[in-house]
Amino acid sequence: MTSGSSVAQTRRDGAWASWAPTGRAAVPAIVLLVVVANLVGVATVVALLIGVEDGSSDTGRGPVLWAVAAYLAVALPAGTVAGLRRQRVTNRWLMARREPTSGEAGHALRLPVDTALIAGLIWLLGAVLVGGVSAAAFPDPLVGLRTGVATLLGGMATAGVTYLLVARAARTVTAIALAAHPPVGALTLGVRPRLLLTWGLTSGVPMLGVVLLYVDPSNPDGPGRGAVVFLVVVALLVGGLATLLTARAVGQPLRDLRDAVQHVGRGDYDVRVVVDDAGEIGLLQEGVNTMAAGLAERERLRDLFGRHVGTTVAARALATGVSLGGEERTVAALFVDIAGSTSLVRRTGPAEMVGLLNRFFEVVVDTIESNGGLVNKFEGDAALCVFGAPTDHADPAGAALRAARHICDAVREAGEVDVGVGVACGRVWAGQVGAASRLEYTVIGDPVNEAARLTELAKERAGRVVASEATVLAAAPEERAHWMEDAAVELRGRGEPTTTWVRRKA
Structure with missing residues (x-):
C-alpha cells in the first residue's frame, strides 16, 4: 500500500474504534484479551451450572467446581503458551519492526482463527472433563451429560467471541501484513461466515441452550426461572457484543471505502484506504486503492500529454484515439x-536566456489558451498558435487578433524582449503527422506560411503586429474596430500582393 505525506489515508473515527495494540505489545495484549474473554465465559458457565436445580443433593457440585478450578489452573497457562508459540513468528517481526515475508504475513493473518481454535480445543477438553466428573459425582449420571453440553455450548460462544475480538484487536497487525503483501484471495472468514457466526452466537447457541434445559432428562420438572432468565441475559449481552464487533468489522471499512470513492469522485486520486481485512473486504479495499492509483497515473500522464501537445489535442486524443x-x-x-x-x-x-524564454512563453500560452486557441509548437524563440483546430471555434479570426494584441501589450509592459506577431486566416490541413511510433499534431497550409512572413513585417511596425486583410474581415465587428488597413506587400514565396492591416492607434 502506498503511503507518504502526499497520500491522504482514510482514518477510523472514535477512540474505541481506533484502538489496537501495535508493535511488540500486539501479540501479548491480544493473548491477554483472549484470556479475559475465556475467564468471562468460564464464570458464565459456572454461574449457569450452579443455578440449575437438579432435584438431588448438591454434594456433587464441590468436586465439579474443584475440577473446573484445577483444569483452569492448567489449561489457561497452557493455552497462553500455545497461543504465544503459535504466533511467535508474528511477534518476532513485530518486535524487529520490519516488514514480514510472504509466509510471515500469511501466518499473521491466521491469528484470529488460530486463537479461536486453541480456545475451542481447550473448551472441548474442559467439557469432556467436567461432564465426566459430574457424571461420577452426582447420583444421576445424566447430570454429567447436562454439564458437559452446557460447557460445550459456552465454549462455542466463547470461541466465537474470541475470534471476533481478536480479529478486531489484531487489525493493526493485519494492516501491516497486508501492506507488505496485499490480499489475493479470501484468506480468512469472509462477510457471509462472519454474519452466520454472529447469528450462531446471538440466536443459535442461546436458543439451543434453552431447548436443552427443557428436554434435559435429568431434570423432568424443567429448569427454574432463574436459570432461564440468566441464560437470556447472557444471550443478550453476548449477542450485543458479537453484533457490535461484526457491525464494526463490516460497517467501518465500508464507510472508509465510501469516503475514498467520494474523494476520487472529486478528483482527489491520492486517497488510500487502510487495508486491514484479509477477506472480501480487504480485496475490495485493495481494489479501491489500485483503482485510485491507476486514475492518479492516468491523470499524471494526461497532464504530461497535455503539456506537450496542448490540452485540447490531449482531450481529443483520449476521446477518439490517435x-x-x-x-x-x-x-x-x-x-x-x-x-x-x-x-x-x-x-x-x-x-538567463532560457529563463527569459520561459517567462515569455508563459505569457503566450496563457493568452492563447484564454482565447480558446492552441499553442501548436515552439520553434526556438518563436511559437505557432492556431484557432479553430483541433476543435471548432466560433470566431477563430477574432480570437487570434485579440490574442495578438494582448501578447504585444503584455510583452511591452514586461519590457524584457521585443516581438513581432503575424496573423493569417484560411483553409489548412490539421492532423497527426510522423510515424506510427511517434506522432505530432500540426497544421499545414498557406495561412501558416503567411503568418510567419507577416511576423517579419511586424517587427518593423510600431504596434508589432500585422494581420492579413482576410483575417480582419473574417473577425467579428467589435474586434475589427481595433484594426486599420496598412499597405499591400508581396511576401516572400508568394506571387501576389497581400493587403496588410495593423493595430489602430489608441
Whole structure:
C-alpha cells in the first residue's frame, strides 16, 4: 500500500474504534484479551451450572467446581503458551519492526482463527472433563451429560467471541501484513461466515441452550426461572457484543471505502484506504486503492500529454484515439517571434536566456489558451498558435487578433524582449503527422506560411503586429474596430500582393 505525506489515508473515527495494540505489545495484549474473554465465559458457565436445580443433593457440585478450578489452573497457562508459540513468528517481526515475508504475513493473518481454535480445543477438553466428573459425582449420571453440553455450548460462544475480538484487536497487525503483501484471495472468514457466526452466537447457541434445559432428562420438572432468565441475559449481552464487533468489522471499512470513492469522485486520486481485512473486504479495499492509483497515473500522464501537445489535442486524443491522418479546417494562424534573439542571447548568456524564454512563453500560452486557441509548437524563440483546430471555434479570426494584441501589450509592459506577431486566416490541413511510433499534431497550409512572413513585417511596425486583410474581415465587428488597413506587400514565396492591416492607434 502506498503511503507518504502526499497520500491522504482514510482514518477510523472514535477512540474505541481506533484502538489496537501495535508493535511488540500486539501479540501479548491480544493473548491477554483472549484470556479475559475465556475467564468471562468460564464464570458464565459456572454461574449457569450452579443455578440449575437438579432435584438431588448438591454434594456433587464441590468436586465439579474443584475440577473446573484445577483444569483452569492448567489449561489457561497452557493455552497462553500455545497461543504465544503459535504466533511467535508474528511477534518476532513485530518486535524487529520490519516488514514480514510472504509466509510471515500469511501466518499473521491466521491469528484470529488460530486463537479461536486453541480456545475451542481447550473448551472441548474442559467439557469432556467436567461432564465426566459430574457424571461420577452426582447420583444421576445424566447430570454429567447436562454439564458437559452446557460447557460445550459456552465454549462455542466463547470461541466465537474470541475470534471476533481478536480479529478486531489484531487489525493493526493485519494492516501491516497486508501492506507488505496485499490480499489475493479470501484468506480468512469472509462477510457471509462472519454474519452466520454472529447469528450462531446471538440466536443459535442461546436458543439451543434453552431447548436443552427443557428436554434435559435429568431434570423432568424443567429448569427454574432463574436459570432461564440468566441464560437470556447472557444471550443478550453476548449477542450485543458479537453484533457490535461484526457491525464494526463490516460497517467501518465500508464507510472508509465510501469516503475514498467520494474523494476520487472529486478528483482527489491520492486517497488510500487502510487495508486491514484479509477477506472480501480487504480485496475490495485493495481494489479501491489500485483503482485510485491507476486514475492518479492516468491523470499524471494526461497532464504530461497535455503539456506537450496542448490540452485540447490531449482531450481529443483520449476521446477518439490517435492515428496518422487529419482533416481540412478553416483556422486562424498566429505566429509570434522574438526580435533580435541572436544578439539577445549573446548579451544575456544561454542560462538567463532560457529563463527569459520561459517567462515569455508563459505569457503566450496563457493568452492563447484564454482565447480558446492552441499553442501548436515552439520553434526556438518563436511559437505557432492556431484557432479553430483541433476543435471548432466560433470566431477563430477574432480570437487570434485579440490574442495578438494582448501578447504585444503584455510583452511591452514586461519590457524584457521585443516581438513581432503575424496573423493569417484560411483553409489548412490539421492532423497527426510522423510515424506510427511517434506522432505530432500540426497544421499545414498557406495561412501558416503567411503568418510567419507577416511576423517579419511586424517587427518593423510600431504596434508589432500585422494581420492579413482576410483575417480582419473574417473577425467579428467589435474586434475589427481595433484594426486599420496598412499597405499591400508581396511576401516572400508568394506571387501576389497581400493587403496588410495593423493595430489602430489608441
